[in-house]
Amino acid sequence: MQIRIYFILLLGFAILSCDEDSKVEKEIAKVDVDFTIERFDKAFYEATLKDLPNLKSAYPFFFSKHEPDSIVIHRMNDSLQHEILQEVDAAFKDFDNTREDLVSMFQHLKYYDKVFSTPRIITLTNNVQYRDKVIITDSIVLVALDNYLGEDHRFYVDGNIPAYLAKNFKKEQIVVDLADGYAKKYAFQSTRKALLEEMIYFGKLLYFKDVMIPFKTDAEKIGYTENQIQWAEANESQIWSYFIEKELLYSTDPKLPNRFIADAPFTKFYLELDNESPGRLGQYIGWQIVKAYAENSGDGIMKIMQTEPEEIFRKSKFKPKK
Incomplete structure (x- = not known):
């Protein structure tokens, strides 16, 4: 009889805990977050020489003041860069699912940290520098999309990236990597x-x-x-x-x-x-x-x-x- 009462109490506590969690999640779902995902990778891929001043104005942190325009133009016309950007463009036609993940994560961050401010989200490519897949500052988050093309992508296979690392190079892990980055800040x-x-x-x-x-x-x-x-x-x-x-x-x-x-x-x-x-x-x-x-x-x-x-x-x- 005592064992039965014990398990009934445990079940009761579990139900109460689930109810509390559910209430919190309902409150979190009401938190307002507003952001756009800025596709610098796409803008750079589609840019022409006359677009360069606007790109520099919108994204000054991607351009060195000491770097002549000729270097930037060379990068814009580089065949390897075009190949990377084409693969990213094909893999990320839309951001609907990723955006939903980001909305939920930011809602949770704002709920638990009342002074948290939603940052700018900017996507780019970084030549598959997978140690820097995401970079987080107080006002800007950078996401290098060429690190999320799927574990079997030829960039990773041909680049001899170990399989135990490449298995997480998929778009579903973007929000996980961002959460990890924020965790390190706290x-x-x-x-x-x-x-x-x-x-x-x-x-x-x-x-x-x-x-x-x-x-x-x-x-x-x-x-x-x-x-x-x-x-x-x-x-x-x-x-x-x-x-x-x-x-x-x-x-x-x-x-x-x-x-x-x-x-x-x-x-x-x-x-x-x-x-x-x-x-x-x-x-x-x-x-x-x-x-x-x-x-x-x-x-x-x-x-x-x-x-x-x-x-x-x-x-x-x-x-x-x-």
Whole structure:
């Protein structure tokens, strides 16, 4: 009888929690955001010499004052640039779905940060410099569309970009990358030397996505396939046991971030299961710790982003899924 009452109470709390979440999301949906997506890539692709003064006036940050017009004209006529711009133009005929994602993300940002101001959104190309897919400032967001043409695009295959990176080079990940960029602007920690501190830092970034882009799946938020997120969930207890048994949490060994945090095709436990695992499992576990802290503390997202990792870990009372 007691067990039955316990499960009934748990179910009741879950229903109440869902109702509260639903109320918040309804309030967020009322938040007004206004922006246009400015296609600099398209404007540059279609521009002629006589359009150059207008382009410089509208987008002065893309043109150096010390660069002669002859260099810009050469770039406008460059065959490689035309090829990149043609591929982008073909892939991004419209921005309807991406715009819907951006509207929702900005609504969430404005709801949780009352002083947030919606920026200009400008698209461009950057010769597939995938480390700089998005750039975020207080007033401008830049999105390099040639990094979102689909994982099998010849630019990535011929460019020998690793498959574990290219799998996230798709338009559905634009809002995920932007949310990650904003998360980094809000996140603070006084130190990131120990592995646990790194884990919780990236856990904060992922939890920020939980709050700001709840319409994305967990797999999309962390950049895993569905099989990879399922593997991480199924092996959560084993991963945690490994960290504890090897006494890695408070280690400042500089090799550990490369093994457990950095982008990689798999996580380096140096065990037989390595090839089965996705990379960045340290980030995944940090995410679960921050989630547990949020549930136990009741703190809002902005406070969580500023909370020190030791406090998050201690108050999270984290226990991995069995």
